[in-house]
Amino acid sequence: MQKHRTxxxxxxxxxxxxxxxxxxxxxxxxxxxxxxxxxxxxxxNEEVLKCIDSVTESGEVVLxxxxxxxxxxxxxxxxxxxxxxxxxxxxxxxxxxxTNGVTLSKTPQNVPGxxxxxxxEASQPALVKAxxxxxxxxxxxxxxxxxxxxxxxxxxxxxxxxxxxxxxxALQMPVKVHLENPFLGKNCFVGSSTNPIIWKLTTGTTSPPxxxxxxxxxxxEIEFLEEGRILVxxxxxxxxxxxxxxxxxxxxxxxxxxxxxxxxxxLGTTTAGHNTAILxxxxxxxxxxxxxxxxxxxx
Amino acid sequence: MRxxxxxxxxxxxxxxxxxxxFATAASAxxxxxxxxxxxxxxxxxxxxxxESALTIPGxxxxxxxxxxxxxxxxxxxxxxxxxxxxxxxxxxxxxxxxAVKSIKAEALPWPSHLATFSTTPYxxxxxxxxxxxxxxxxxxxxxxxxxxxGSAGGSINNSAETATFNSSTLTASGTSLKxxxxxxxxxxxxxxxxxxxxxxxALSVS
Numbered sequence: 001m002q003k004h005r006t007x008x009x010x011x012x013x014x015x016x017x018x019x020x021x022x023x024x025x026x027x028x029x030x031x032x033x034x035x036x037x038x039x040x041x042x043x044x045n046e047e048v049l050k051c052i053d054s055v056t057e058s059g060e061v062v063l064x065x066x067x068x069x070x071x072x073x074x075x076x077x078x079x080x081x082x083x084x085x086x087x088x089x090x091x092x093x094x095x096x097x098x099t100n101g102v103t104l105s106k107t108p109q110n111v112p113g114x115x116x117x118x119x120x121e122a123s124q125p126a127l128v129k130a131x132x133x134x135x136x137x138x139x140x141x142x143x144x145x146x147x148x149x150x151x152x153x154x155x156x157x158x159x160x161x162x163x164x165x166x167x168x169x170a171l172q173m174p175v176k177v178h179l180e181n182p183f184l185g186k187n188c189f190v191g192s193s194t195n196p197i198i199w200k201l202t203t204g205t206t207s208p209p210x211x212x213x214x215x216x217x218x219x220x221e222i223e224f225l226e227e228g229r230i231l232v233x234x235x236x237x238x239x240x241x242x243x244x245x246x247x248x249x250x251x252x253x254x255x256x257x258x259x260x261x262x263x264x265x266x267l268g269t270t271t272a273g274h275n276t277a278i279l280x281x282x283x284x285x286x287x288x289x290x291x292x293x294x295x296x297x298x299x
Numbered sequence: 300m301r302x303x304x305x306x307x308x309x310x311x312x313x314x315x316x317x318x319x320x321f322a323t324a325a326s327a328x329x330x331x332x333x334x335x336x337x338x339x340x341x342x343x344x345x346x347x348x349x350e351s352a353l354t355i356p357g358x359x360x361x362x363x364x365x366x367x368x369x370x371x372x373x374x375x376x377x378x379x380x381x382x383x384x385x386x387x388x389x390x391x392x393x394x395x396x397x398a399v400k401s402i403k404a405e406a407l408p409w410p411s412h413l414a415t416f417s418t419t420p421y422x423x424x425x426x427x428x429x430x431x432x433x434x435x436x437x438x439x440x441x442x443x444x445x446x447x448x449g450s451a452g453g454s455i456n457n458s459a460e461t462a463t464f465n466s467s468t469l470t471a472s473g474t475s476l477k478x479x480x481x482x483x484x485x486x487x488x489x490x491x492x493x494x495x496x497x498x499x500x501a502l503s504v505s
Contacts, residue, residue, distance in 0.1 A: 050439065083442070160443045166480045203480060219480020224357030224439070228394035231439045290396065290437040 035294040040098040043288040048079035062276040064267035095156035103153040108144035150176040150196030167204040187250035201238035208242035209273035229290035233283040241276040328377040333497040351487035363389035378413030397438035420504040449476040457503040
């Protein structure tokens with residue numbers, strides 16, 4: 001009897017959960033046309049004034065001696081509010097996380113050279129050599145690099161005026177780089193929540209410390225849709241080559257004390273002036289009110 | 300031997316012709332004229348645009364009252380000038396979502412000079428700076444300061460006493476206006492009329 005009642009309760013709870021999911025799904029599915037890009041914008045939050053969907057389609061991340069080309073799309077989505085925070089002569093708006101929880105898509109990018117590219121076989125401790133041999137024999141040599149947010153989305157900052165004016169910091173993001181390979185374990189990161197990499201991306205021109213030299217971003221080709229309710233910037237380029245990165249940590253699981261230093265030696269100097277981020281893609285921005293209105297108009 | 304002498308002669312003649320052509324182009328720098336006489340001293344030219352529109356693809360901004368005040372003079376036979384005032388009033392957009400909250404010409408005076416491109420006289424205005432603040436809860440540009448900068452070349456029609464600015468005249472004169480990091484379109488038709496010493500006199504540029 002008890003067992004039967006428990007099963008009935010579980011079935012009822014499951015039904016409620018499924019119904020809730022169904023409702024959530026249909027609530028999101030109401031956006032139409034050009035507004036569908038903003039499906040995961042928290043436009044129901046009254047503090048959100050603009051919705052953003054930034055798709056990085058190409059570019060590169062240079063970390064010390066290693067260059068990782070961006071070959072697969074990375075999406076930053078969510079919303080932002082009023083520009084109220086003044087910093088470095090610009091006004092920044094607070095960011096609000098995407099409603100589906102994926103503010104920055106975790107897109108693995110292939111690290112050229114794979115495992116040997118970051119842990120060369122020569123002159124390594126015997127244990128490391130043996131493990132690498134094992135991974136090679138089992139074709140587990142591919143290494144991915146995944147960009148992740150190092151802090152909550154609310155720590156991202158946007159300056160619309162800097163973005164529009166091709167000057168200063170348009171987008172500030174705390175990030176970490178996840179190096180992934182079975183040999184490296186699950187916790188091989190460059191940057192962390194306590195020691196993040198801070199990207200201050202600009203569509204203007206950077207002024208990095210040497211040896212890097214100034215590079216320039218691009219505002220892109222702008223077009224307004226829906227009578228000025230949506231802005232699309234194609235072929236834009238956000239750049240920063242003045243950021244510093246902490247050493248890699250947690251690489252190699254229990255052998256981290258051996259493997260992390262090898263990776264750091266391979267990366268070389270990662271202080272400011274040795275790293276570069278170039279993100280090329282398409283930026284879509286919409287008025288949150290217009291998105292909400294589109295949602296209401298299409299029941 | 301004779302052939303090579305002839306070739307040198309032809310080359311020299313061609314060079315002389317080329318130099319003469321360039322000299323003609325240089326001397327053809329246009330000047331401000333009133334009743335066909337070159338302006339001496341300075342004159343103030345004022346007017347309001349018959350029509351004017353600033354377009355970033357998908358959004359056009361128009362001002363019902365687009366006035367200007369231009370001080371002109373001739374320097375070494377070439378027309379020069381300064382745009383000293385550009386009052387802009389009653390500005391709107393073609394969007395139901397976006398209104399113009401503020402618009403103002405800045406960094407005045409804007410230097411200007413006359414030039415000739417393909418036999419047509421042009422006025423080139425440099426150092427243009429016009430910040431525009433849009434508003435509207437549904438406007439994606441709401442709260443963003445869009446600053447128009449650059450230089451603009453307009454063709455002068457002597458018989459109609461007008462200056463026309465559009466994408467063709469900007470391209471022909473090698474000028475461009477930028478906003479939001481990209482080239483934008485600006486069109487305008489302006490009367491050219493003296494307002495000080497040469498009032499009601501025919502203004503021409505040649």
